[in-house]
Amino acid sequence: MLPHDRLEWVEGWGRSLGAAGYVYRPSTVEGVRQVLALARELGVPVVPRGAGRSYGDAAFHPESVVLDLSRMDRILTWDPGAGVVDVEPGVSFSRLWRFALGDGWWPPVVTGTMTPTLGGGLAMNVHGKNNWHAGTLGEHCLELDLLMPSGELLRVDRENDPELFHGVIGGFGQLGIVVRARFVLKRVASGLVHVEAVSAPDLEEMLRRADEAKEPWEYVVGWIDAFARGRRLGRGLLHFARHLEEGEDPAPAQTLRAETQDLPDTLMGVFPKSVLWRFLKPFTNRPGMRAINALKYRLGSTVGEDARYLQTLAEFSFLLDYVPGWERIYLPGGLIQLQSFVPVDGAERVFAAQLEMCRTAGLPSYLAVLKRHRPDPFLLTHGLDGFSLALDFPVTSGNRERLWKLVREMAEPVVEAGGRFYPAKDAALPGELFRATFRNGELERFAALKERWDPDGLLRSALAERLL
Numbered sequence: 001m002l003p004h005d006r007l008e009w010v011e012g013w014g015r016s017l018g019a020a021g022y023v024y025r026p027s028t029v030e031g032v033r034q035v036l037a038l039a040r041e042l043g044v045p046v047v048p049r050g051a052g053r054s055y056g057d058a059a060f061h062p063e064s065v066v067l068d069l070s071r072m073d074r075i076l077t078w079d080p081g082a083g084v085v086d087v088e089p090g091v092s093f094s095r096l097w098r099f100a101l102g103d104g105w106w107p108p109v110v111t112g113t114m115t116p117t118l119g120g121g122l123a124m125n126v127h128g129k130n131n132w133h134a135g136t137l138g139e140h141c142l143e144l145d146l147l148m149p150s151g152e153l154l155r156v157d158r159e160n161d162p163e164l165f166h167g168v169i170g171g172f173g174q175l176g177i178v179v180r181a182r183f184v185l186k187r188v189a190s191g192l193v194h195v196e197a198v199s200a201p202d203l204e205e206m207l208r209r210a211d212e213a214k215e216p217w218e219y220v221v222g223w224i225d226a227f228a229r230g231r232r233l234g235r236g237l238l239h240f241a242r243h244l245e246e247g248e249d250p251a252p253a254q255t256l257r258a259e260t261q262d263l264p265d266t267l268m269g270v271f272p273k274s275v276l277w278r279f280l281k282p283f284t285n286r287p288g289m290r291a292i293n294a295l296k297y298r299l300g301s302t303v304g305e306d307a308r309y310l311q312t313l314a315e316f317s318f319l320l321d322y323v324p325g326w327e328r329i330y331l332p333g334g335l336i337q338l339q340s341f342v343p344v345d346g347a348e349r350v351f352a353a354q355l356e357m358c359r360t361a362g363l364p365s366y367l368a369v370l371k372r373h374r375p376d377p378f379l380l381t382h383g384l385d386g387f388s389l390a391l392d393f394p395v396t397s398g399n400r401e402r403l404w405k406l407v408r409e410m411a412e413p414v415v416e417a418g419g420r421f422y423p424a425k426d427a428a429l430p431g432e433l434f435r436a437t438f439r440n441g442e443l444e445r446f447a448a449l450k451e452r453w454d455p456d457g458l459l460r461s462a463l464a465e466r467l468l
């Protein structure tokens with residue numbers, strides 16, 4: 001029997017799905033081993049959890065042990081000459097960049113929020129706005145310590161066990177627990193980036209400009225007004241950025257201080273950001289969001305073609321942290337996202353079809369984000385030579401069923417085009433469509449790893465049960 005006082009309601013970040021679980025928060029590797037041993041003895045599944053920033057059901061499983069690793073947040077070793085760092089799995093992106101920046105290093109891959117842990121980031125093999133250039137987080141990982149379901153501790157890298165290394169990274173916590181990871185960070189000469197903002201009147205132009213920008217710029221991200229239709233379908237704004245070169249920043253010692261990076265606590269110096277989401281809530285409906293999207297496009301496009309400016313790394317990278325707790329505007333139903341990855345050739349056709357499907361269903365996406373990607377060597381990767389479109393939807397008691405149906409409809413052309421989906425953002429994808437995207441025996445190889453390292457299926461998540 002697991003103790004009742006461990007029972008908590010555990011949710012995905014989108015807060016549309018959750019389950020009760022017995023939460024353990026060990027602070028050492030030995031503590032993790034004990035939790036695994038207890039679960040094994042009682043025959044209860046274990047779901048690893050980092051900061052709980054996956055949108056859907058990746059980090060919970062009903063009536064199971066939730067192994068929350070967020071207290072294992074120590075930086076273990078640091079070589080400021082080589083930028084090589086050893087971290088426990090609960091170290092967040094936020095902690096890492098604050099720590100390393102003063103020595104002139106920045107995480108080579110960061111997500112749109114700085115709150116995820118590196119353990120969770122590896123389990124999902126996260127990507128940033130520089131995916132085309134830098135690849136996924138796993139590509140910058142040199143070595144892992146994994147605590148396997150048997151209690152065995154393994155040191156794994158891409159040479160000594162390439163199959164396990166490439167399976168664990170992006171294997172959504174189904175093979176072993178990351179208890180230490182070594183990364184090599186990116187050298188930066190300044191805490192600032194050059195940014196250019198451009199607008200595009202339709203989807204074709206958005207994709208063309210994003211593609212052209214991928215060489216001269218290191219970071220490329222697009223926002224799409226998903227309410228626009230007809231010849232304006234897919235219109236939006238693109239932001240490109242690149243790091244400053246040595247000598248470009250007149251005061252690098254200042255800009256490389258973590259304190260100068262911090263996002264402001266207030267908006268326009270007046271409104272405390274912690275309460276901002278409450279002001280946004282009244283606009284969280286179709287007319288409100290249509291107006292906000294149109295206004296954003298108009299303001300962005302009237303700045304002109306040459307909106308060029310400098311931003312701190314944190315300001316540019318973590319746009320989604322500007323309004324803390326913004327996901328609460330979607331309560332009580334929460335939100336879901338579908339992030340589809342489509343090869344270059346099919347991207348315009350598939351994304352246009354998806355935007356049309358949303359319109360026909362009367363379920364427009366409130367936030368739509370475009371990125372450019374490249375393939376990577378991980379077994380269950382979402383990476384490919386193409387684009388991704390991430391579509392956010394509010395969930396209500398009235399639209400839930402239609403929304404899940406819409407996700408299925410939007411996923412079908414992605415499969416046909418040879419695309420992929422991103423489990424970190426997923427909540428509603430039917431398993432058969434996820435599985436249909438793996439055509440070269442990847443799922444069978446993953447199943448063989450699972451059989452080898454976790455034959456009793458101790459590690460389980462609701463997402464893995466749905467998709468694998």
Ligand SMILES: Cc1cc2nc3c(=O)[nH]c(=O)nc-3n(C[C@H](O)[C@H](O)[C@H](O)COP(=O)(O)OP(=O)(O)OC[C@H]3O[C@@H](n4cnc5c(N)ncnc54)[C@H](O)[C@@H]3O)c2cc1C
Binds near residue numbers: 121124127173
């Ligand atoms: C606002 C927002 C913006 C985002 N932007 C991006 C983005 O730009 N790019 C991107 O790629 N993702 C993005 N994400 C998704 C997010 O980065 C991933 O979901 C990431 O995995 C979350 O990390 P976490 O620590 O919260 O892990 P959780 O969500 O808690 O867990 C994620 C998975 O990792 C497993 N896991 C956690 N820790 C371990 C461990 N130590 N060992 C083994 N398995 C483990 C869990 O079982 C689960 O399957 C964003 C999320 C949010 C909320």
